[in-house]
Amino acid sequence: MTNKLEGKRVLITAGAQGIGEAISKAFLDAGAKVAIHFFSSSENAEKIAAEANEAGQTAFTVAGDLTDATKAKASVEEAVSKLGGLDILINNAGSLVDRKWLGEIDDAFWKKVLDINLSSMLYVSQAAAPHLEKAGASSIVNLASLAGRKGGHPGSLAYATSKGAILTFTRALAVELAPQGTRVNAVAPGLILGTSFHNTHTSEQSANDTIAGIPLGRAGNPDDVARAVAYLASEYDGFITGATIDINGGVYSA
Numbered sequence: 001m002t003n004k005l006e007g008k009r010v011l012i013t014a015g016a017q018g019i020g021e022a023i024s025k026a027f028l029d030a031g032a033k034v035a036i037h038f039f040s041s042s043e044n045a046e047k048i049a050a051e052a053n054e055a056g057q058t059a060f061t062v063a064g065d066l067t068d069a070t071k072a073k074a075s076v077e078e079a080v081s082k083l084g085g086l087d088i089l090i091n092n093a094g095s096l097v098d099r100k101w102l103g104e105i106d107d108a109f110w111k112k113v114l115d116i117n118l119s120s121m122l123y124v125s126q127a128a129a130p131h132l133e134k135a136g137a138s139s140i141v142n143l144a145s146l147a148g149r150k151g152g153h154p155g156s157l158a159y160a161t162s163k164g165a166i167l168t169f170t171r172a173l174a175v176e177l178a179p180q181g182t183r184v185n186a187v188a189p190g191l192i193l194g195t196s197f198h199n200t201h202t203s204e205q206s207a208n209d210t211i212a213g214i215p216l217g218r219a220g221n222p223d224d225v226a227r228a229v230a231y232l233a234s235e236y237d238g239f240i241t242g243a244t245i246d247i248n249g250g251v252y253s254a
Helices: 018-029 043-054 069-083 107-135 157-180 196-201 204-212 222-234
Strands: 009-012 033-038 058-063 088-091 138-143 182-189 244-247
Touching (some): 009 018, 009 107, 018 033, 018 043, 018 058, 018 088, 033 043, 033 069, 088 222, 107 157, 138 157, 157 182
Parallel strands (some): 088 138, 182 244
16 A cells, blocks of 8 residues: 555645544655645644655645635645645545534534535535546545434534535545546544544543444544545555445444
């Protein structure tokens, strides 16, 4: 896998924290050239890039609001310019935003959650597709969620809906982009601790209750996800497209 990723040009959205940071570092360690996207806070993105470049790796940072189609395209074009092309796109950006029950969801909240998780993925994929076609054998990996399979915990209706849509988006895009040589897959993480997402939205009691129902007996960590993402992205001569890998410790076997 390392050999397959060496020298590949990768854009990772929201690549500076949590799962995104682990993915960025996994690709850098495998010898890829990485554009680390961030939205509002540049500090960690710049730190990761600086440390990578000091270690002889190649990393750049790219800023942008991906919920705006024009700005998303500009971010992709900047990444392509810095990387000299694009072989791999990792659509990692997303957020629960807040826990709101059915009666609490208004139009603004609904649109915000779907824009962050789903519209941003559409805009970035649209902008990246022509560059991925030029690269020949190329790959997109989308970040879905176990919530998209099961519906999530109470208060995650909007988030779970957007993540469920990503599963279908992945299958449909895989069919559309197959003729140009671009494979499209997804990963659906379950409980992944050590991220700002769960630090913000998951209580210790809720995490412990969830872990009690995981057959492997532990929560996941960002590296568990990063390894699967790197695998899916690296299979240039592979036959895997339109698939979703569940990363949840065996919840479905329970």
